[in-house]
Ligand SMILES: CC(C)NC(=O)[C@H](Cc1c[nH]c2ccccc12)NC(=O)[C@H](CCCC/N=C(/NCCC(=O)O)S[C@H]1O[C@H](COP(=O)(O)OP(=O)(O)OC[C@H]2O[C@@H](n3cnc4c(N)ncnc43)[C@H](O)[C@@H]2O)[C@@H](O)[C@H]1O)NC(=O)OCc1ccccc1
């Protein structure tokens with residue numbers, strides 16, 4: 001995998017790095033991307049993810065939405081981090097130790113594979129599929145929901161339990177969004193990895209970084225042709241990030 005020297009220098013000389021990841025970073029772990037689902041690949045392809053991942057979808061048909069998330073949890077449960085997750089975790093750890101760079105990790109993924117790879121901290125913009133809470137009172141649902149086919153009831157108020165992910169039309173967790181905005185605002189290198197940059201407000205972070213003079217690098221086998229990208233590396237995240245030394 002050839003990577004231009006000026007890209008390598010740009011990564012080496014960066015002081016404050018903001019990494020934004022999307023479903024593409026988990027593709028090499030065997031987890032289908034949203035794009036894959038939309039393009040009719042996979043079991044639930046006859047459903048529109050945006051319909052299933054929405055409060056209207058849940059209110060209209062909670063059973064189907066619950067079963068979609070149970071299916072995704074079932075698919076994800078034995079998936080392991082791939083070289084992309086591991087390279088990012090190593091980069092965070094090493095930069096923390098050598099103090100040469102500050103590396104912030106912002107993810108749109110709900111699969112928890114960054115944490116499994118040892119990344120810490122991880123800013124989860126769209127929640128996490130392994131957590132659940134009550135739609136009515138917000139109480140976190142501690143009990144395991146493994147194998148529970150019907151929508152569980154909240155132990156506090158009897159309300160419907162839902163996955164703790166951000167659905168379309170819902171606001172992002174305030175703390176997470178604040179962390180993402182400040183990381184993008186103050187970085188000198190913004191690295192967009194495995195995202196189609198179509199879902200907002202996450203897709204606006206690269207432009208925010210650019211507006212503050214940061215260099216924007218995209219790692220994606222399919223260029224998104226976003227106008228804010230300075231360097232596009234047309235390769236798979238695992239292959240590209242494992243060849244880069246930080
Ligand atoms: C589709 C889009 C047009 N719609 C939106 O953006 C909407 C509406 C909207 C808001 N502002 C706008 C402005 C303009 C237009 C629309 C909007 N946004 C919202 O609804 C957001 C909420 C958005 C979050 C939705 N939840 C998700 N996930 C959790 C759930 C779940 O997972 O079930 S989004 C979900 O889809 C997105 C999928 O995108 P990607 O991750 O990029 O994945 P994708 O499959 O698209 O692409 C994969 C890429 O990887 C590449 N790839 C493949 N293999 C590899 C490989 N090996 N290596 C590297 N790359 C690879 C591929 O080439 C591809 O490019 C992710 O964000 C993911 O988290 N909320 C909100 O705005 O609330 C308002 C509000 C504000 C205040 C108060 C009240 C309300």
Ligand SMILES: [Zn+2]
Pocket residue numbers: 134135136137138139154155156157158159
């Ligand atoms: Zn409740």
